[in-house]
Amino acid sequence: MADTHRCYCVTKHNAPLELATREVATPKGREVLVKVTGAGVCHSDIHLWEGHYDLGGGKKLSLKDRGIKLPLTMGHEIAGEIIAAGPDAKGAKIGAKVVVYPWLGCGECPTCNRGDENLCLKGRSLGVFIDGGYSTHVIVPDAKYCIDLGKLDAAEAAPLACSGVTTFSALKKFGAKIKDEPVVIIGAGGLGRMAMTMLKAMGGKGAIVVDIDPVKRDGAKAAGALSVIDGGAADAAQQILTTTGGALLILDLVGAASTLNLAIASATRGTEIVVVGLFGGEVTIPVPFFPLRPLAIRGSYVGNLAELTELVDLAKAGKLELIPVNRRPLDEANAALMSLRDGKVNGRVVLVP
Ligand SMILES: [Zn+2]
Ligand SMILES: [Zn+2]
Numbered sequence: 001m002a003d004t005h006r007c008y009c010v011t012k013h014n015a016p017l018e019l020a021t022r023e024v025a026t027p028k029g030r031e032v033l034v035k036v037t038g039a040g041v042c043h044s045d046i047h048l049w050e051g052h053y054d055l056g057g058g059k060k061l062s063l064k065d066r067g068i069k070l071p072l073t074m075g076h077e078i079a080g081e082i083i084a085a086g087p088d089a090k091g092a093k094i095g096a097k098v099v100v101y102p103w104l105g106c107g108e109c110p111t112c113n114r115g116d117e118n119l120c121l122k123g124r125s126l127g128v129f130i131d132g133g134y135s136t137h138v139i140v141p142d143a144k145y146c147i148d149l150g151k152l153d154a155a156e157a158a159p160l161a162c163s164g165v166t167t168f169s170a171l172k173k174f175g176a177k178i179k180d181e182p183v184v185i186i187g188a189g190g191l192g193r194m195a196m197t198m199l200k201a202m203g204g205k206g207a208i209v210v211d212i213d214p215v216k217r218d219g220a221k222a223a224g225a226l227s228v229i230d231g232g233a234a235d236a237a238q239q240i241l242t243t244t245g246g247a248l249l250i251l252d253l254v255g256a257a258s259t260l261n262l263a264i265a266s267a268t269r270g271t272e273i274v275v276v277g278l279f280g281g282e283v284t285i286p287v288p289f290f291p292l293r294p295l296a297i298r299g300s301y302v303g304n305l306a307e308l309t310e311l312v313d314l315a316k317a318g319k320l321e322l323i324p325v326n327r328r329p330l331d332e333a334n335a336a337l338m339s340l341r342d343g344k345v346n347g348r349v350v351l352v353p
Contacts, residue, residue: 006353007135008333009071013051017134017334020071026084030142032092033084034100038155039133040077040325041333041349042162046341048074048128053278068129075133075351076102076126077161079154082146083137092143099157099312100138101145101305102126118302133158134333136353145305147312155350156322160311162302163348167195167253168311169303170276171202174249177272178204182226184240185209186263187253187277188216190348194323195251196223198311201320208243210236210262231258237265247271257281260297264289273297325350 003024008017027033047053048068053061078100085092105112105120112120126132126140140146149157171178183204185195188211196207209220212232221228229239240247246268252259255277263273264285271293289295303311314320326345328336330353339345 003137005135005137006330007073007131007137008330009073009131009134010049011071013049013070017049017074017337018071019331024137025139027086027089027139029086030088030090031086032082032089032140032143032146034078034080034098034138034140034146035083036078036080036133036135036138036330036353037097038077038079038158038325038327039075039135039330039351040158040162041075041134041336041340041351042077042159043340044162045074045076045127045337048072049337049341072128073131073133073135074127075135075138076128077158077350078102078126078133078138079149079158079161080133080138082143085143089143092146093148096146097149097152097154098146099149099154099161099308100126100133100140101147101308102128102132102161103302103304104130104141104145107142115306116304118304134330134351136330147309149312150316152312152315153322155325155327155352157312157315158350159323159325159348160315161308163191163194164198164311165303165308166276166300167191167198168202169307170251170274170300171195171198171204172307173274173298173300174251174272177249178202180205181248182206182208182244184244184247184250184263184266185253186231186251186259187211188213188220188228189253191253191276192216192220193223195253196220196225197321197323200224201314208240208247210240210259231262237262240266241268244268250274251276253277255279257283264295264297267293267295269293271295275299276301323348327352329353 103118105117256279
């Protein structure tokens with residue numbers, strides 16, 4: 001009997017994930033077959049499962065309109081072992097332990113050709129548009145998306161593919177300035193803590209962490225923040241200005257109107273603001289701020305293959321400490337997703353078949 005493949009799929013939005021059992025596929029062309037050893041359950045999976053993003057003010061962005069079709073096996077944070085390769089899968093090593101780059105583009109357009117597949121307009125991300133990691137096996141369309149993990153723990157490395165590369169790519173947008181200037185990090189949740197660890201690994205000067213939650217501020221302080229500031233204080237911007245002498249580098253991991261307004265109010269001459277969070281809302285900015293300060297505001301969305309490779313190399317070199325994860329059996333995929341939705345999860349949950 002051929003090997004069987006088990007996966008937990010979204011067959012209907014807002015309904016429990018369903019177990020499907022199939023024969024394990026044989027990789028064709030440049031494809032490789034990865035036996036999953038860890039698949040992260042990400043907060044964005046909840047939106048996929050629900051079928052929409054909440055834009056605030058009662059507005060919703062439907063995922064069906066973005067071309068997402070059911071049934072879908074979610075899971076874009078995938079680590080595993082290459083167990084088979086198609087005839088044209090160059091460089092695929094059977095038995096290699098890898099993390100999979102999930103933010104796939106069409107592979108043919110100018111954006112993909114310059115290496116920014118994550119920004120391709122015809123994206124086919126794993127676990128979003130094509131079947132992902134809530135599964136025993138995954139077909140990866142090209143061997144080049146498999147990054148060797150060396151001796152790293154697969155379950156701990158899996159989140160590098162999403163929260164890891166997202167914060168890494170955002171911090172890289174500040175360039176070498178992070179070595180001399182502190183980064184003001186707005187949001188001390190999972191991404192915030194990841195950004196602090198990353199900043200250290202990148203040789204950054206340090207982080208000034210802003211959050212409205214005192215528990216998260218204490219956590220950030222204990223984790224080595226240069227200072228922490230209550231983002232809900234009436235004089236929060238003044239406090240940031242006093243601490244930094246005008247914040248030059250600001251990373252907004254929340255992405256709400258209130259946090260972006262706070263970032264703008266804390267800016268000095270030449271400030272760069274990078275927005276990653278997707279909380280939502282709208283801001284009004286006086287246009288002269290752009291040339292006069294001058295002010296730069298840019299967004300950052302996940303990261304590209306080169307960045308994930310660089311990040312995994314940092315971890316393999318022992319420069320980036322991986323964050324402990326909460327392991328759960330694959331068969332608890334639905335329960336794990338529901339506890340994340342209900343806010344009952346601390347840290348990252350990784351499904352282990
Ligand atoms: Zn994610
Ligand atoms: Zn493309």
